[in-house]
Amino acid sequence: EELAIVGSWSNLPLYQDFETPFWTEKLPELTDGEFTAQLTSFDQMGIAGSDVYRMLGDGVFDVGATVADYTVGDAPELEGLDVPLVATTPAQAQAMVEAARPMVDDIMRDRFGAEVLGIAPYPPQVVFCKGEVASLADLEGKKVRGSGRMTTKFLEALGAEGINIAFSEVPGSLERGVIDCAVTGAGSGYSAGWWEVSDTLMTIPLGGWDAVVIAMNADRFDGFSEDQQATLKSAVAEGLEAPAWAAAEGGLDNDIACLTGTGDCASGEAASMTLVEPSEADVETAREILTTEVLPDWAERAGGDWATRWNETVGQAVGVTIQ
Amino acid sequence: MIWTVAISLLGLMALSIPVGIVLFILGIGVGEFYSAFPLLRGLGQVIWSASNSSTLIAIPLFVLLGEILVRGGVAERTYAALDKWLSWLPGGLVHANIATATMFSATSGSSVATAATVATVAMPQAEKLNYDPRLFSGAIAAGGTLGILIPPSINLIVYGFLTETSIPRLFSAGLIPGLLMALAFIAVTAAICLARPHLGGPSRSFGWSERANSLVQLVPIILLFAVVIGSIYAGWATPTESAAIGVVMAGLIAIFLGDGLGPRAMAQALHGTIRISAMIMLVVAGASFLNFAMTSAGLGRQLTEMIEGSGLSPFGTLLLVIALYLVLGFFIETLSLMVATIPIVVPIMAGLGYDKVWFGVLMIVLIEMALITPPVGLNLFVVQGARKSGSINDVIMGAIPYVLVMICMIAALIALPGLALWLPSIL
Amino acid sequence: MTDALHGALRRANRIVALILGVALLLTVAFILTDVILRKFGWGSLGGSDEVSGYVMAAVASWGLACALLDRAHVRIDVLRQKLAQPSQAAMDIFAMIVTNGVVLLIAWHCWPVLQKTLERGSRANTPLETPLWIPQGIWFSGWLWFALSATLLSLIGIAHLAKGRRAEFDAAIGMGSELQE
């Protein structure tokens, strides 16, 4: 079976280092030639990341991958997959995603007519700031470039101001004081030179992990035999999900080393940003805001019994309960 | 697939079906014949994504800026002043077209908006003074393309966004090549008109006092440039927001330094803005859908195989990529061309060691060429739209010498990368 | 009757263009306010880029009919200009009918975008949480208006052609040669 795949951002490592080799080379190997694939990415097709699942549901292609957080306009309950700040290590993030998987399966079926094949992480979305920022509380009154609805709500609750500007405009905007801080993956920030214009790196995942859900049109998936379905799912789990998560573990350490100059940087010359690691108090504050403001707000947006379901799954995995 | 699409494109356009509609028809055709998927179901979503764009809003804003300068008499005075300084050259007023386009390029981020503005003020003069319509309109179409090389530039914003390159750096990199190309346009025009004086219309000389007095007419445009570019570099505004600041500034200039801007003139400016923007947007929407269909059908894979499979040296690859843009630029609308190819081409070029800022400037020159090569060349369309009579063939013919200048500019950028990279390195 | 219809269509589209123009001016004001507030540290209105996108979508749908009535959509005349009058008219009516068909098809395929939004109650993934049916409803109705205008213009063209009214035919769907203001 030949599959038409639409992958995530083509300029990021997830696509270049994991999606591309998986769909073009590993998939035929892992499935004994049962499946082959033609790959492109949503940005190359000129479609918005938020429209990928809409088109997937229409059968415009077989498999689509995009950041779940982009599509919460169509499915607010999907915000529960990637809650900022609750998972600080790749292992925790993976536990969070695994706990959320049954929820995500249902959401993708109901909202988009799609079957989830796997969920892969982008690097944690950390904070680059110009000037001294020693704790989460210091963000109060600052202008922060963040993306995602929950992150913006969290910033508002902190007393910071969420500003929406394009990725490529961040360095200039930091330099000239249009914004004080910006959120992105540590690796992206390193390769885009954000360290040239900012001083402090806060390694709290303020923007969450931007989990990418890889899903297949349900009609197409249901048309396969059970054997084929199992083969395909295990191929994705083994050939795409697992390596992407494994790389998240080492990748973050390397990126932090490159940005702060503490440790070995394999990607090039190291910068010398000041590393601010989350303190106990920061984590406490964050959880307090999450459980009292941000998450209840979400529960209302999502409606139904999503808060209960979340508490029983993701909440248990990360130790947070929506009041 | 590329060739079938190209030939069908020529055929349908020759039937005088509107260009935007032709692009939609081709997109539907590619979906039917080259893809196993019901791409037509994605049509609405693609159009919505292409139109709901806070980057593209800069196009109507820059067009409006130009319309206000025209209705407020500012554009006409700028044009007249530059005429006094340049019309002694062989080619006369054609030089004023280029110089006016260069000045407006510094306030407008859009090539089509620049061409539209200059065409509106300049075209009436061509008939009055009996100029050859080809060279005269070709110079406006070509001069207008400087709008995206001289900062600000919508296309450089798009490039910066897609390649994660600093936009202010890209902007500063475009300035020197942009000015050099303007000078080269003037030199080529003079050379052509020396050889064929009847193309150029009368050379007219003005006294030095008259010239000196006219300088004051250039102040508004310089002021506008300072505000638009200054707002970006001073950190007040993002490049897209600077377009809105430019509109307000243009309005103030028209009211206080120009002929004023009454409700009637404003209504005309708005009507003109919507007409031109909608014309452009139909082409952009059609091109987005065609791009979507072609990418679904494997355009990216074909390009990747062609470039990576060629086994060429870095320099050979560069030449191949340039040739590719030359060919694709004939047929594909420029923003779609950039969106479809940058994610494939730029990582390859960066991997071969080419500087992304430098390559961005090189690509913009190639994109400028695409804007004035038939059959799909938005600037040709815009200039033709501003003419009262004649065929689009005139504009196409007239633009050819300037295409050759652009090819020389590409060679110069390869030979002397510092043309682009020096300014960003000292800022 | 046809003339009255054509005149009414033109006037209606002029009004549409004016409304779009005013929307553009309001966007300018919005962006400028945001820039000034930010510059002086008075906070931010937020969402100016989101609203800009919606205005752009409105211009790019409602404006299309205005450009059609002004005969501003680009057509290539390489072949047409070499032909005699009757063949030119045939090309004009052919181009108009093809355009009309494609626009109807597009409008038809734009509906599912709004339909999904309505079914799911989709909201923009931004701090504003704009209910998407509003901007998409405006956008979709713009395409409907374009389809309606194109259909009426086709009928007007056919009527002029049938009566042999050459000048009126040209003014309706010919190639723009006298774009009057």
Ligand code: NA
């Ligand atoms: Na410019």
Ligand code: NA
């Ligand atoms: Na072209």
